[in-house]
Amino acid sequence: MDQGRAPVRFEHVVRRFRSVVALDDLCLDIAAGEFITLLGPSGSGKTTALNILAGFDRATSGEVVIGERAVGALPPEKRNVGMVFQSFALFPHMSVFENVAFPLRMRKVNSSEVKARVFRALEMVQLTGFGDRRPAALSGGQRQRVALARAVVAEPPVLLMDESLSALDLKLREELQEEIRRLHRDLGTTVLFVTHDQGEALTLSDRVALMNRGRICQLGTPDALYDRPANRFVADFIGRTNIVPVDGDGHNASVGLETVAEHAVALSIRPEKLRRVRGQGDIVFDAVVQDVAFKGATMELRLRTSSGLILRMSEPRTGGQSAPALGETIRIGFAPHDATPLYE
Template sequence: MIGSPVQFRDVTKVFGETVALKAFNLDVASGEFVTLLGASGSGKSTALNILAGFSDATSGDVFIDNKSMAGVPSERRNVGMVFQSFALFPHLTVADNVAYPLKMRRCPSDEIKRKVGEALELVQLSALAGRKPMALSGGQRQRVALARAVVFEPPVLLMDECLSALDLKLREELQREIRSIQRNLGVTVVFVTHDQTEALTMSDRIAILEGGKIVQIDTPERLYDRPRTRFVADFIGQSNTFDIVPGPNGTVGVPDLGVDIPLHGNAVAIALRPERLRLVDGPARPGEIVFDGHVEDETFFGPVVARSVRLRTGRLLEIRSARSGHGLEPAPVGPISLGFYPADVAPLAAD
């Protein structure tokens, strides 16, 4: 299976007085796994439905394999779709559910048998081919839905919140399996979720949507380490954001921290990830910027300890530290010092 490129070109979608997508543009390379991430109402599912052919764009166009999909019905777009609700036929067996797209394409019976067997082996359900969906667990039903979506070898696979109904451990297991299957098949995936951890785990690139537009699209690593705006910094992971003021000689002041840092450009704020801050219990390291605070609370997350620190201005920030040894380190009582490096700072432009 070889993936096909996908493009959105100036796609706008209006429902009554609501603009769900505004001149939406996106390029997905062949074989790439791109996630549309955003809050409810951001436009991510609307974009996916337009690509699938379930909804028409008010203006603009989408392309699959460099061919316009304007006027092409969903059944002729040659895309696989995995839904949140599984959408399996309850009266059909697992094998018959998976075979359905092939039968609709009038494939020969021997080809159907072979491809269904391969698809079920791919999702590790060969032994359950004769069962009905109601006899399966939620994770097994989602695997059936995945097998049905890829059995006819579509070059593009669309996935809409398809793991959100599963419990955490099963969701994490299927995240790994879906990513592995996608890499093995080389299929192009457009994945929709509101779960930031899911997006970071699975994607080649993530497009963050707000108000029907992409506000930043980047690799998971760059989105996390270098968010461009306060919205992105707050949306992806935990972040401490601070307003800044101009300082002398290529520096800016951070009033909440009472320090100056070297920073060039047109940033209006900065972001510091909680794990980039460290407890300073001795002399500052070369180049380190140090400020003071007071620990107020501590939260245990297994391998990580989070602490809430009150600054001199009354502002709270969070630090996160990996646990050392087998015990839980006690929280410091009273004043503490925290340090970071200028390279740890992400400059933020205006939203």
């Protein structure tokens, strides 16, 4: 499908529910054709932002702009956005074909065009030949594909997805992630995706806006949030990490740290950055093995330093290294540049 795309802007959007501030001066620019994920814990404001953009809710103040048009006063049907819900929201009494065709019927598209566009949409989500089936006859993954086809069949310039994969099991979620990435490449539409699953956000997004308490804590590419978290909340929320406290001069004697960053309050060290095979220039220290867990491609070690600090290390099962014994003291190293200073 060859379709337009539109940029989206949140301009100082505030949403209050009596004394609760759900969105606190949200400002966000999304480029045309970009895939942005709003990520955060429950109550962070991400779904509120999506609902305001979709027209299901109204901002207390501020404005939302799609393309060059302010849409804050428009009803949902006038905003020309596609929507994929967590619950699929398919009509059970309609066939797959009629479910996908529904947005086109509402727009009074002629029958021959409806047929051609529905067939193209079903082909895109790999459901060719499923048009006569009812939703009840489909698997969860197939129903979500129908919901995707329905959302894109009208070729909206903006596609909104609200926790769209959370109802599926892990294998289906991973399959649908690949499907969504391919659809985005093929369509080029602007996508705003909402999830609380950080792995999903890192896999799908051009950029991720990590939200907490109605504000964006950090906005950037997935690798920037993972490798260079702005603060302790980001480091904790994105993946797993070790938070190593340091004093005002950047010291932590138990892991051999000298001055790393002035005024830092802690360091974030990812488990995979700790290693038994040390490189030149590594910071090294001793730790006692408290637990070893087999994870397939990796071994996960729980370590205790001389000061009692608990660290987790993820070690690939390559190179012929055997698992250390419980209670064994091992030498650990990490590169100084793999320790990210945290200032709050």
